[in-house]
Amino acid sequence: LTALVVSSAFATFPVASSAEAVEDTPTWSREDASNFTLTDENTAPNIDSFTDVAPEYWVWDTWPLRDRDGSIAKINGYYVQFALTASKDYTWGGRHDHAVIRYFYSKNGKDWELGTIPYDEDKALGFRQWAGSAMIDEDDKIHLFYTASGRKDEGPTFEQRLAKTTFEMDYDNKEGFQVTNNGEHQILAEADGVYYETQAQKTGDIIYSFRDPWFFQHPETGEEYLIFEGNTGGTDKTLEADNIGNVDGPIPDGAEDYNGNVGIAKAENDDLTEFELMPPLLEADGVNQQLERPHVVQKGDDYYLFTISHQFTFAPGLDGPDGLYGFHANELFGDYEPMNGTGLVVANPENDPFQAYSWAVLPHGQVISFINEFHDENGDFQLGGSFAPTLKLKLKDDTSEIKGVMGEGEIHG
Ligand code: FRU
DSSP: OHHHHHHHHHHHSOHHHHHHHHHHSOBOOTTGGGOOOOOTTTBOOOOOOOOOSSTTEEEEEEEEEEETTSOBOOBTTBEEEEEEEEETTSOTGGGGGGOEEEEEEESSSSSOEEOOOSSOTTTSSSSEEEEEEEEEOTTSOEEEEEEEESOGGGOSOOOEEEEEEEEEEEEETTTEEEEEOOOOEEEEEOOOSSSBOOGGGOOSSSOOOOEEEEEEEOTTTOOEEEEEEEEBOSSOOOOOHHHHOSOSSOOOTTGGGOEEEEEEEEEOSTTSOOEEEEEEEEEEETTBSOOEEEEEEEETTEEEEEEEEOGGGBOTTOOOOSEEEEEEESSTTSOOEETTTTOEEEEOOTTOTTSEEEEEEOGGGEEEEEEEEEEOTTSOEEEEEEEOEEEEEEEETTEEEEEEEEEETOOOO
């Protein structure tokens, strides 16, 4: 079946135009990614302890409810954040196989109360639901974009599709938070095998990606998009000069299996049920397998494309930290260049390189993430699984600087 899907996708995209488009895709090259240094500007302070936001659950990738224009939304005076969660009956590593989305709400943007799973788990697509984004439209309908990961009846397999469901949320003093009017669950996009690698085209040991849809409304044209994590499509994995840049020595074997990209799909209707895949915004062929949870923040003429990545997903011969990486251009479909020279925007402190992960840059330079693993004041190893302190990031032209720290999971509109 996968082979059929791939060949029909080839038929709908003329080879010449996709080859052209892919040639123009900005690259994060091996040269760009060969010189990471931790500095005061990019290194988060140590975490020594934390308050568990939901003691019964592991909590990781998190995203706030936003308005169509990307600003942080409120429902009857309450902020809402959605997060991947799994019961602590599962192991920390096993949580990915059992992820469901739950919501949290807060009046002051600091003290979070746990809500529920805002959809019917039996109707949700995928064996489990992975990361996404959430937008409330002008009719108060919430569009929850997520990754349908695997298939319901197959156990925790790794096919990934971009999906959506809708519902409404309300708060009143008597009933607390309520979710109503649950809509259908729909698949919005699947890997085409041309711009975006299918599971069957994957080579190498790390799972392929077609996940983490992030809603983005273009501030100038009003056009709407999903930005997502992909890998470069096709079976020819030969690296181009642009993927390498100016580096010494031969490229280690197997580097070509690492082909992460940042994908984009354009909405074809206002109800956001139909999307068309476009060529990727950025590719990291030969550099990194996973450009996770990508998202764009616009400030005047500056477009910042952020993505998170892991040390273990860098291609052989490259060594980069678990971190938030950023790319700068002057338009959405611009010629993205790595910020700060290498792309590194936020790293963990040297003595706790896996302290936090899954940073997301929100309006006003607020950067949320979750606590992963750290060492406490006594040097004891601790698992997190809760909201990390929010960082304040200053963006100027193509540079960034961590300016301060706020509360755990703290956000303001
Ligand atoms: C990032 C991530 C996402 C994915 C989720 C799965 O932390 O790998 O790309 O949606 O975690 O748990």
